[in-house]
Amino acid sequence: MGRLAPIDWAIVLTYLLFTLLVGLWASRSAGRSLESYFVAGRSLPWWWLGTSMAATTFAADTPLVVAGLVAKHGVAGNWFWWSWALSHVSVAVMFAAQWRRAGVLTDAELIELRYEGRSATILRAFKAAFFAVLLNAIILGWVVRAMVKIAAPFVDWQAWIGSEALAAFERLWPAALLIGTGANDTLTVLALFGLVAAYSTMGGIRGVILTDLVQFALALTGGIVFAWYAVDSVGGLSGLHSGLARHYDVEQLLSFVPSLDSAWLPVQVFLIYIAVQWWAQYYSDGSGYLAQRLFTARNERHASAGALWFAVLNYAVRSWPWILVALVALVAYPLQTQGSDAPGAAIVAADREMAYPVLMARLLPAGLLGLLFVSLLAAFMSTVDTHLNWGASYVANDFYRRFVRPDATERQLVRVSRFSVLGLALMGVVVASRIDSIEQAWRFFVALGAGLGLPSMMRWLWWRANAWTEIAGLISAVVAAAILYSAFPEARAEYLLLAVVAVSTASALLATYLTAPVSEASLRRFVARVRPVGYWPGFDGAAPKSALLWQAAAWCLATTGVFGLLFGVGELLLGTMWRGVVLSSLGAGCLIATLRFLDRVRGLREFVDQTALEKDPSEPAPLSRS
Secondary structure, eight states: OOOOOHHHHHHHHHHHHHHHHHHHHHHHHHTTOHHHHHHGGGOBOHHHHHHHHHHHHSOTHHHHHHHHHHHHHOGGGGHHHHTHHHHHHHIIIIIHHHHHHHOOSSTTTHHHHHSOHHHHHHHHHHHHHIIIIIIHHHHHHHHHHHHHHHHTTTOOHHHHHOHHHHHHHHHHOGGGGGGSSOHHHHHHHHHHHHHHHHHHHHHHHHHHHHHHHHHHHHHHHHHHHHHHHHHHHTTHHHHHHHHHHTTSOHHHHHOSSOOTTOSSSOHHHHHHIIIIITTSSTTTTSTTHHHHHHHTBSSHHHHHHHHHHHHIIIIIITHHHHHHHHHHHHHHSOSSOOSOOSTTHHHHHHOGGGHHHHHHHHHOOTTHHHHHHHHHHHHHHHHHHHHHHHHHHIIIIIIIIIIIOTTOOHHHHHHHHHHHHHHHHHHHHHHGGGOSOHHHHHHHHHHHTGGGHHHHHHHHHBTTOOHHHHHHHHHHHHHHHHHHHHHOTTSOHHHHHHHHHHHHHHHHHHHHHHSOOOOHHHHHHHHHHHOOOSBOTTOTTSOOHHHHHHHHHHHHHHHHHHHHHHHHHHHHHHSOHHHHHHHHHHHHHHHHHHHHHHHHHHHHHHHHHHHHHHHOTTSOOOGGGO
C-alpha cells in the first residue's frame, strides 16, 4: 500500500495549521457570552450555515458507507440516506423559520417554551443527556472508526517514533487498546481529537463554521478529483459500463429506483426508506446540530434559505463522486472473484467499506493523494467539531445553567463549555472501540432516535402534543431498539426499524391522549413567540390554515427539485444526456419556485403579526424581525 510523500505531508500540515489559526482568530468574540460561543450572536448569512450543515454531515465515514452500500445493494442502496432528503426539505420549508423565531440557545431549551411543569423539566434534562451523551457518543465513535480506517494505510507511528516509544506508550496508557486495533491507531485518533478539541474550544461556533466552509470545499474538491482518477483508471465512463457488464446485471446495479424483482435492493426495503425512515428519526424537525446552525441565522429568511441550500449540497452535489468510486471498486475488486492478486484485494474482500481508502492509495499520485487525504481529514474534523460544540451546548445551557448554577456569569458558562468539549472528545475515542461496521452503527443510530420523529414534528403542528408525547416516544424507542437488535441480530435493520417505529408511535399517541394537555396560557406564550403553522384552533397569532397548504406545496416542489438535480446529474454521468438535462432543468426550476412559495408563507405570517399588533400595540414584535 502507498505512503504519503513529503509534498502530501506539507499539504496536511498546512491545513492543520490553518484550523488552529481560525480557532485563535475567533476565540476573542466567542468568549464574550454563551450566545456568542454557541450561536455566533445570531448574525450569520444563509450560505454560511447551509454549507456548514453540509460539511458536518459530510463526514469521513460517508464515502466508506457509500462504498459498502453500493457493493451490497447497488446504486439504489443509497436510498438508505437519500430518503433523509425528504426530512431535510421539511426542515427548510416548515421548521427552519420557526426554530429561528423561537430564539432559544439549544433545541432542548425549546422544551420548556413549548411545554410546562415537571414533565417538561424532566424531558429537557433527559433529552439533553440523550443527545449530548448517547447519540453524540455513537456519532463521534463511528467517525473515529472511519478515520482509523482511512488513516491506517498512511500513518505509521512506529516508523516515526520507533517501536520502543510506541511500546512505552502502550505500557504507560493501556487504554491505547480502546480503539481496538492497537496503539498506532490510538495515537492517530488522539492527535486528531486533540487538534479538533483545541480549535473548537477556542473559537466556539463561529470558528467551527468558518473552518467548515473551507473543509467542505476541500472535501468536495478531493472527492471530485478522486472520482475523476478512479473512472479514468477503468477507461472512462464507457469503460466503467463495460467493466461492470462483465460481472453484474448493469441495469439493476445502476438503477436509481429498484424494480419489483431487484436482487440488489428488495422493493419492500425501498418502501420503508421513503415511507417511514425519513420522518422516523430524531432530527425530523431539524433538532440537534441542524437547529444549532439555524439559531445562528440573521433572520428566519436566512434560516429557511440555508436549510434548503444544505439539502441541495448534501444530496444533489456530493453524492455522485462517491458513487462513481464505489462502482469503480466493483470493477477493480469484483464481488464474485476470490483470491485476486490486485493490490489491496484482501483488505477489500474482508471489508467492502475499505475500498475507498485502498483505491486512494493505489490510484492517486503524490500531491493529489495528500489533497484527498486532507479532504477526508477535513470531513472528519468538520463532523467532530460540530458534535463537540453541540454536545457542550447541552452541558452548559441545559445542565449547568438550568440545574446547577442558574446565576452563573457568562465567563463561567463559557469556561464550562470549553471543558465540556474536552470531555466529549475523550468519550468519542472510547466509544469507537465498540463499533466494527460504520453502516451497522448508522442503522442502529436511526432506530435509537426513531421514537422522536413524529413527536418532534407534532409539537410544531398540533396544540395537543405535550411533554409526555415525547417522553413516551423516546423511551419506548430506546427500549424497543435495545431488545429487538439483541434478540434478532440477523434480521434486516429496516424491518427492526419498522417494529421500533410502530411501538414508539403507538406509545407517543397513547400518552398524548392519556395525559392532560398543556395549559392555554403556556400555549399562547409559545404561539406568540413562534407563530406556528398547523392545527392551533382559537390561538391568536398562529399562521392561517392556508399557510400549511402553501408549505405543503413548497415541500413537494423542493423535494422534486432536490431529487431532480440528484437524478439529473446521475443520468448525465451514467445514463442519457437528454434525460439528464431535462431532470436537472426541472430540479432547478422547482427550487426557484420553492423560494417564491416560502415568501408567500412569510407574507401570511407577517399579516398575522401585523394584525396582532394592531389589536394590541403593546405586544412586542416577533423575534424573527430582530
